[in-house]
Amino acid sequence: GDSVTQMEGPVTLSEEAFLTINCTYTATGYPSLFWYVQYPGEGLQLLLKATKADDKGSNKGFEATYRKETTSFHLEKGSVQVSDSAVYFCALSPYSGGYQKVTFGIGTKLQVIP
């Protein structure tokens, strides 16, 4: 079945450091890929997505590129802020032409210290 593997946290960085959170996936066909973020006390929010190979999703300074050859969708940000402290989930959804059943990774907790 479909699965998502992401690096375990927590990840602790100083403000303005470079962030990479690794994510790889297993799926048949051409799934869509997502990063969701969960801030403390809040619900899941879509951060960015990519729907086909070589697409780059970006939002709020975060980027991730859909790499089919390595089945990866690593999340990057050049300079993190304290406000980026949250749990980040990599996820995929198979293309079905209909609804999407999203499969999530376990989440990576990011803590940014001043």
Next chain:
Amino acid sequence: DTGVSQNPRHKITKRGQNVTFRCDPISEHNRLYWYRQTLGQGPEFLTYFQNEAQLEKSRLLSDRFSAERPKGSFSTLEIQRTEQGDSAMYLCASSPRGGGGTDTQYFGPGTRLTVL
């Protein structure tokens, strides 16, 4: 856009009791999903509705669980004879009718269930 709302936000119950959660999706969204998230894990798919029809149920959804969406608007998730293993965050998401592409799912804040 009022977003997806869920009630209650927290529920504490004793083992063996029944509980019911409610989800109100974004008004124009016809697709609704339930997920369960246990501590330290990502959300796991439970079930999906398109309008009032329940089109898929995960094997995680035992016969103690039932979900409804009677008029294609709000949805309820009921757990009968709760067990301590049911303690989790129950998430609801909705998405608009798609044209065969990828529909973004918008999540509610969740209902945290604690079974004592």
